[in-house]
Amino acid sequence: MSVIVRSVSRHFGDARALDGVSLQVERGEFVALLGPSGSGKTTLLRVLAGLEGTDAGSVQIDARDMTSVPARDRGVGVVFQHYALFRHMTVFENVAFGLRVRPPDRRPARADIAKRVRDLLALVQIPELESRYPDQISGGQRQRVALARALAIEPRLLLLDEPFGALDALVRKDVRRWVRRLHEELGLTTILVTHDQDEAMEMADRVAVMENGRIVQFAPPATLLAAPATPFVAGFVGEAARIACAVRQGVVHFDPLPLPPLRVMLPDGSAEAFVRPHDLVASPGDSAVLRGLRAGHGEARAIVEAGDANLDAVVHPLGPWARRGAPCRLHLRGAQVFGADGTSARAVPLAERAAVYG
Template sequence: MKIEVVDAVKRFGAFTALDGLNLTIAPGEMVALLGPSGCGKTTLLRVIAGLEYLDSGQLLLEGADATRAPVQERRVGFVFQHYALFGHMTLFENVAFGLRLKPRRERPNETTIRKRVMELLAMVQLEGLASRYPAQLSGGQRQRIAFARALAPEPKMLLLDEPFGALDARVRHDLRQWLRQMHALVPVTTLFVTHDQSEAVDVAERVVVMRQGGVEQSGTMEELQGNPASPFVADFMGGVNLFQGRVENGWTRIGDVVVEVAPPGKSCVESMPTVVCVRSHEWQIRRVPDGYRAWSTVVRHVRPQGSIVRLGLESLEGAGRFEVEMTREQYDPYGFESGETVFVRPKRVKIFADPPHDVAAAA
């Protein structure tokens, strides 16, 4: 099912949850909604499901106006963070619930229901537990039953609201892999809310970053990390250092450091504020200065993390504190220690102004 949200506005009193949001999801696409708390992710999900109605704007499902359509007409499966299973029903009855709730003219017979339920229990790898109750299952098993129940009526779209948020890290990881495999078998249009970037990376084909009720940027994780549309996206995706700069003599200055990259756009004027973005792994670091382009810094901490070593640096030229990430292979020949002076320079920077501009730092 194709989902189109057009100029969507939804308010709760004085709070604007959706502020002119536009989003299109292709049939069979798996999309993650990512963003900070209060950005409108869950509200958008509820609007698409029919649990909330827009104050203005439009919702189109397969090109038809569904802005005011009731829930039962939308063919939607919904999975919540806390399972919402019926504790007094067996797993079989939980999965069969949606099928038995269909209007009489659409309701399958008991033989068909049993076949459908057992197929779904097999798909979620719980076919031997049909007679058990939710309280007898682990959290991961309960969430798989929640997925099976949502899929039983053959929905046109599947909406997931923090589906793995109540589970421990290992179970979350396993269920992400399972969800991706399940989507390959049942390619229903799927939209899920998460605040976990690793979850979005593991599962989604496309990630939509939301901010203050709107879409800040949409794309693959590689696109969002490699070419962020704004300082907000760069910072939210993590693994990046942001520096407040200012245009000076045609370049950007951060404290006493001059970034030898032309500021973006002809509209940049002297003293105009800029934001300089450098990803943590895109630095060259040495014990001796590499010409006049090197930044003088002092190592504040060294944090080995498996195959990665993170160095906390503080600029001696007023650029502030930032982090450099090195592989073990890069770090071991140097063995940098806390308190020593080192010289760094960015390999690539992105300067935000009007319009955004992405260039490689001068060699």
Template sequence: MTIEVRGLMRRYGGVAALDGVALAVGQGEFVALLGPSGSGKTTLLRSLAGLEFPDAGEVLIDGRDMAQVPARERGIGFVFQNYALFRHMTVFENIAFGLRIRPRRQRPGRAEIARRVEELLALVRLPGLEARYPEQLSGGQRQRVALARALAIEPRVLLLDEPFGALDAKVRKELRLWLRGLHDRLGLTSLFVTHDQDEALELADRVAVMRDGRVVQFDTPEVLLARPADAGVAGFLGDAAPVACEVRGGQAHFAALPPVAAEGVRDGRAVAFLRPVDLLAEPGAGAARVAAARQDGRGVRLTVELGGMLLEALPAQGWVPQRGEACCVRVLGARVFPA
């Protein structure tokens, strides 16, 4: 199913939670809504689900205006951050709930409901747990039950609000990769809210970056990182450090770093956003010094001190940096915006 939002407005008192949001999601896309707290992500998701009604604008699903259609008639599956499972119901009863509350003429029979629940438990890799209660499950298992319940009604669209926020890092990683695979197998159109940029950039086909109730850029992860729409997006993504500079003749000049290309930016004061992959530290008698070097799953994470700044950089291949060691820093690229 396709989704299109046109000019969506939602105000709470004098505050605009949504301020003319426009967004178009294609059939089968997996889209992330990414932004800081208060940017409008959850309000937009709840407006799509029918849990909020906008003050103005259109919500179109497969071309049909849904802005005033009740949630139960939209054919949308919704997964909440806190699972929202019924604690007094078993896993079976939680998953079957959406089927049992259908109007009588649309309600499946008892045997069909049992077959559907069994099928969904296998799909979310929880076979044999139908008799347990939510408090007898781990956080990851509860989230899978919540997902199975959302899928039970065979939704056209799947919406997820911070679905991994309550899980530890290892379970988050495993569950989000599993969810992406499930999305691809089922051919759903999915949107999920997150404030975790790694999560959004790793999972989504496209990411809508939101700020102050607006979508400021909607692109693939590759485009967002390479060509951010403005300084706000550049600073929000990629662990970028803002460094003051001056543009002269298509180059950004720094106080303590070599110049770098700044094509298309007018001459004058500017700010360059430098990610760790934009800086290469090499051993030598340079002005920089190694402030910290640590190993993680992606290799050596290096922090250098230069001109009163602390910058993350990549170490030269084969070099084992030591704390306090002098080094040189080269700039491989930057995203530069007028100050």
């Protein structure tokens, strides 16, 4: 099923939770709403679920206008962060709840409900827990019960509101990979709300980055990293150092920091550069100081003191020289630079050609 959000706004007093949000999710797609607290992502999810109204705009699910459709009739499954399981009900009864409360003309027969529940418990790999209560199972198991309950109504759309936040780190990784596989096996359309960028980048086909009630970029994870649309996206998604700089005649200067200049196609003036750790290389030299090593993803990383800034860098070559307090020099492989007029471009070493800005 597809989802189309057009110019949706929602205010709470003077606060604008959603400010003209538009979004289109394709059938079978897994989309993440990513942003800091207060960016509007949970409000948008609640609007889609029918749990929150709107002040303006429209929501369509499978080409049907949802403006006057109550939550119970939208065919949407929702899993919340704290699962909202009924503590006085067994796992079986929790999963069956959404089917049992349907109007009589739409309620399945008792035997059909029992078969549906047991099939779902097998699907989420906890069939042996049907007689237990939520307090008698682990956090990861409760998350699976909540997911089975959401799937029991055979939703056209699955909404996940930070569902992994209550899990410890190791369990969270396993469960989110399992949820992504389940999404693919069932052919669901899924929207995940999260403030965890690793979660969003790993699970989603596309990520909608939200800031102050607006979607500032909606793109595949690789695009967010390689071509962030705004300084906020560049700083929020992935690791990046934000460095003030200046562009003069197509060259980025970082004075007074001991960083080499880069070539970029941007207008002259003040600018901001976003430098990711893999774009900054520390090697033996005398313009900066290595302040500590740490493990990276397949390469050694260091904290380097360069003037008044502490920067993450890759260490090359790795050897006895790389120790705390060792002098080093810095080489830039590139950076994403935003000019004062809002245009941006990839800056590259002077010997290379810079990308066209836009």
